[in-house]
Amino acid sequence: SQQGEEDPQALSIQEGENATMNCSYKTSINNLQWYRQNSGRGLVHLILIRSNEREKHSGRLRVTLDTSKKSSSLLITASRAADTASYFCATDGSGGSNYKLTFGKGTLLTVNP
């Protein structure tokens, strides 16, 4: 069953702008991850954030986690055309099945030059 759900489904911005994508999930989690997928390629891991963390940074990426709202956001600052891709959040399975990653449907980000 789907645990995480990204919002919006699609986002189109100009190069240099910031892009924010959100992920909501249904049941409590231990960890949450974000992945990127370029067209025709596999998924690439971006960031892992644990349930006791509120914010994490990696280069131009900033991830926040609000466990009280069961939501996470991914912010990409100063976007580039090369950031065009689909972005997915993934969480532990619900009910303690923490060896499964459950993915959302993703947000398709288009960065226009």
Added chain:
Amino acid sequence: ETGVTQTPRHLVMGMTNKKSLKCEQHLGHNAMYWYKQSAKKPLELMFVYNFKEQTENNSVPSRFSPECPNSSHLFLHLHTLQPEDSALYLCASSQNRGGADQPQHFGDGTRLSIL
């Protein structure tokens, strides 16, 4: 380069054919996964292997048969597939059979089309 290699990249087969997908990881990981990615649907976990032993079969039809001869290689044997099986099949690996507490490394997938 992710360290996970999948072959072939594209495969077209008829419903009566038998074919195999191959995945190889060069990362020294102990866990390997098969996922199915269909348009407009979330990634679906199919099988999980940990130290060559299958630990998860996510209600996958028997026309998909996985094989893991060692921790570095994973196969997906296909026979008498249906048109709805057309999808991108992704292989992934992780250090151990953890869940969201460790990253998974994905190959670029096999695009499968069933005629």
